[in-house]
Amino acid sequence: MAFYVVQFLTGLASAASLFLVASGLSIIFGVTRIVNFAHGAFYMIGAYIAFTLTERLSGAFGFWGSIVLAALAVALIGVIVEMVLLRRIYHAPELFQLLATFGLTLMVEDLVVLIWGPDDLVGRRAPGFKGAIDFFGQNIPSYDLFLIVLGPVVLGILWLLFQRTRWGVLVRAATQDRDMVAALGVNQKWLFTSVFAVGVFLAALGGALQIPRDAVHHAMDLRIIVEVFVVVVIGGLGSIVGAFVAAVLVSELNAFGILIFPKISIILVFLVMAVVLIVRPWGLFGKPEAAARKTPGLTVNPWRPLTSNERLAALAALVVAATLPLFAGNYALTVGSEIAVFVIFAVSLHFLMSVGGLASFGHAAYFGLGAYGIAFLAKMAGLPMIVCLLLGPLLGCMGAAVFGFFAVQLSGVYFAMLTLAFAQIVWSIAFQWVSVTGGDNGILGLWPSSWAASPSHFYWLALGVAALVTIALRAMVFSPFGYALRATRDSLLRSEAIGIDAKRIQWTAFVIAGTTAGIGGALFAYLKGSVFPDNLGISLSVDALVMVLLGGVETVSGAVIGAIVYKALNIWLVSQTDLSKLVLGGFIVLIVVVFPKGIVGMLEMLVQRRRKSSPPGSPLLAKPIESAE
């Protein structure tokens, strides 16, 4: 019994940091409507800076001073980020903001290694809380007890801040209706900046307070951000009480999940989140999301099928690509195959995201399922390659059918988070179910049959499949189904009023996109000769998002160009520099801020400008994204 009490208390102690970070994210979202992916990065920097300071400053005062100082320093960094970057993208679609802050996260991961090195750093114990307290024969670290008290204290302070200060009233008002607050003459710029600073301060404080409990390392950002997403989604975005309750819930689920289901401890939390989202899509303490803001660039160039000249040009490009084996070496062909695979992956996400308006943050799940499908069929059933290629993607299809059914019940940020959570569930299974998936070691030795074994043959296969998939999805955009899907994206209300079952249409699109991604994953498994849990990880999902965005989210075929440019750049960068994340992150931020329309979107704009010197009534196209008023 005592053991369970101690386990419970450990859970409560973990909840403290989680609550601090989650409340910060929630406050920032409430006012600025930005889901700050970089929140985990701020948490990590807080821990690193606190580590350095506590090593330099001695004594109890030095330790606690360092913790606070570290949080303040990171808050200052947050202010700079807000003023330089976020102010430019407040009016951009949610997706762009998530991506920009993800780009920041990538940069921070490399910077942290550059400054503090790649090794885990073990920090000092907290003065005054070094020992443990005996509880019926079980030890409870006294620092844990301190954290257990700290959580509710911070909650109380935040409550006072929001209820009793003028600033708090403004923040609450802006959470309800920021346009109204601006109309009442409040300087929104500084309100946003201060809110962001407070949110980042809380994140960094959460990180700094972890030093006595945990080693500081350069992957702690992704781990916490996924947990924090879960917490705010369960608690309700924008609700601090919700963040507290959900942080406790998630921490206790983790603490007891390990005891009860050691194999699926990670899954447990995500299952709870999925259930909450389906029953109460806006979280336990949240409010239903207001209708999405109208985003600039909504009046896009009308989509049209390719003219016969353009078709010829595309065919010519394909023929040129097919001649690559005549002059290129094996390495170039392998790179070419990989690019073709990622074209498939990118166009599948594009179909869901641009045509259906459903930005999935976990699309790699279906790519990876396709890859694992191949691994199971080839290694366990011993089927020949051609059969595997046809059946393997079905695993992606089934995954998409199950998860998609739940995901399409939601929209916007919540859709993004739920797809992310589902992808994490699949990843956890691949990672933890070692007996079937090989866990972290993956499944090795998947080699193509002899007819596709040579690099040139495999390249032709990948290129051919990529071309077919692209053509098929493009045809679907201009099919009656494609129109119906675009209709559900533009107006749910109107769609339902003209007999369209929007959820079913979106579900169908989700399954199509998932199956297509599975085809990409299947080829990828043969290309690499192996599958790993990384094949369905977050970073792969984000790769896909960046490819679509880079090509142009509002175009029909941008994803193809985006995939080629991004993947080529990525492969080249990794071969050139150890700081590929830093460069890539900077690149993502740059796209979002400078080229929100992507490569193909930019080209279309230039063509249109040349065609008619003054486009009538389309000022939105030429208008850059405005900063916050």
Added chain:
Amino acid sequence: MSVAPPLLAVEGLTKSYGGIHAVRGVSFSLRAGEILALIGPNGAGKSTCFDMLNGQNKPDTGHVRLLGEEITGRKPREVWRLGVGRTFQITATFATMTVRENVQVALISHARQLYNLWGSAPKFDRGEAGRLLELVGMGGYADRPCGELAYGDLKRLELAVALANQPKLLLMDEPTAGMAPRERVDLMRLTAGIAREKSIGVLFTEHDMDVVFEHADRIIVLNRGALIAEGSPAEVRGNPQVQAVYLGEGLVYDARHREGTSA
């Protein structure tokens, strides 16, 4: 003697939000080809009433029947399939699609081709789409992106979309709200013409009394959730109760409201 059921029959419709009775026992009917106006001051329950007719909102009690068939509580898309078109107070259109594509989506849905993955949507029933756009005077705008249209044109586009499934009944919630006076008259004249020609029943809510009295065959008046008058424009205009609640809107309503809350 059996009488053919009316196009739309509404019986004892009731809806409460918490303690507030938004709609209380409203009953009325509508014949094919008839233009019926639903009027009443702000907060009278017009929109609530309206939303319950095509399934946007579910009534607590009461029945809605279309040609004798019960449609109460059906989903909007099912009601549409039975031949009820709808336009919204704040227009709802597909902003990134062209004007023609907006109509084509409705035609695709009507033809039950929504899950056709391989056909050509740009070529889908262009003729009918063109005719519908001509009908509402939008023929020249077919290739314009819908997001560029002026508000009055959006309202006309909504009408074309609502006509795509050859409806028996049109529900128009404040069809002329936010339009210039000239546009209002034009739109209602157009609607009335189409309705009479194709024998479509039209139910609309409206604040502009000129529009109401000029085009409605019959008017029903709602006040604080209950039907207080029904009749021809002349009858309703002369009804002292309507004059009291409607023409003297602000003061009278305010006084009654206070009375109601203290009771």
